[in-house]
Amino acid sequence: MxxxxxxxxxxxxxxxxxxxxxxxxxxxxxxxxxxxxxxxxxxxxxxxxxxxxxxxxxxxxxxxxxxxxxxxxxxxxxxxxxxxxxxxxxxxxxxxxxxxxxxxxxxxxxDAPMPSVTALESYAAATAGSLFQLAAFILDPAADVAAASRHAGIAYAVTGLLRGLPWQVAAGQTYVPRELYAGSDLKTDRPALDAALAKLRVLVRQNLAALATEPATKSGQAAPAFLPAALCELYLPQMEKPGYDPLATLVEVPQWRRQWRLWRAARKIV
Structure with a gap:
């Protein structure tokens, strides 16, 4: 057909x-x-x-x-x-x-809150991580990409969830792990929210650093499957600028910058 x-x-x-x-x-x-x-x-x-x-x-x-x-x-x-x-x-x-x-x-x-960082990592690995792994499988069924897919999935998914926080809160849902702000209200306790989000940005960068050490992302037929993760570091700095309001600011990056970042990342694959 x-x-x-x-x-x-x-x-x-x-x-x-x-x-x-x-x-x-x-x-x-x-x-x-x-x-x-x-x-x-x-x-x-x-x-x-x-x-x-x-x-x-x-x-x-x-x-x-x-x-x-x-x-x-x-x-x-x-x-x-x-x-x-x-x-x-x-x-x-x-x-x-x-x-x-x-x-x-x-x-x-x-509307149940995400209970812990471990639960968030499992969610990200099962969603975005699975996509990275399956895309890599299409490009090269023999490639060993399990670890790279998990790191890429966590980094990419958590970045996306941070960007989507205004919509999540408006819908009555949040993926910010409850253990990071126990006893606080994310809508009213801004210091607690800022601290929780800072820890999640650290989590993203830790996984990006681990991803960079994975051979499957540097060379081989499966490597292009991980290109979306190259965009994470474009968004994170936008969340650290003065005046950023995690409950209201829509984090965007011009398309030309995203294309440039992807092109540079693709050029590094051998």
Whole structure:
């Protein structure tokens, strides 16, 4: 079956909803790029479920649809689902990794706080980390990328969560680990919030430093899969400038700077 239209839809979706991953995908091998984009589009669909449902149960029903698609209990009857199934079958991707990503996203549907840094790391590894690992698998099935994927996933996901704090608080949800501000109210106790966020930025930079030591990110066919993580250090300094309000400031970086950072990172791969 020809899935060209499905992959085209995935690319348009990704370009609109997740421009950073879309920009990074431009540096992937042309023959494999659409399949990595299909993974990213699937992740975007899962990440946006909460915003499209009125109660958690409806979100769980949507998640079950994706589980059924991945297990073959129902066909891929939508463009992203069709492209995802085609990619999974073509590259023999581990379906359990994608299902684990869905399971981790159950946290998104409810308002319970993230309990600890360890829980946040597990969430990030199961979501963004799984995407890095699966993208790398498409580029090179033989590459050992488990450790690199975990570091990249934590760094990338936590950076994104820090950027999204204004929307999270407005929606009644936060991914800032409760143990970092125990006894305080994030909305009213600004010193406690600033201290917690500073610790999370340290966590991001620790994982970026560890990622930089991983051979799989420096050379080989799988290395371009980790390019999105190169954007983290563009955003973190914006959160450390005078006048930054974590509950109101939207952290943005011009597209030309993001493209330049990705180009420089891609040039270093041998």
């Amino acid at each position: 020809d899935h060209a239209a499905d992959y085209t839809y995935c690319e348009a979706l990704l370009r609109r909803n997740d421009p950073d991953r879309w920009l990074a995908s431009l540096f992937l091998p042309v023959a494999l790029r659409s399949h990595v984009v299909a993974l990213y589009a699937f992740s975007d669909e899962i990440a946006r479920v909460r915003a499209h449902v009125s109660e958690p149960l409806l979100g769980e029903i949507r998640f079950q649809y994706w589980r059924d698609v991945l297990t073959g209990e129902r066909g891929g009857d939508a463009p992203v689902a069709a492209a995802l199934v085609d990619t999974v079958e073509r590259f023999r991707l581990p379906r359990e990794k994608l299902i684990s990503l869905i399971d981790a996203r159950l946290f998104d549907l409810y």
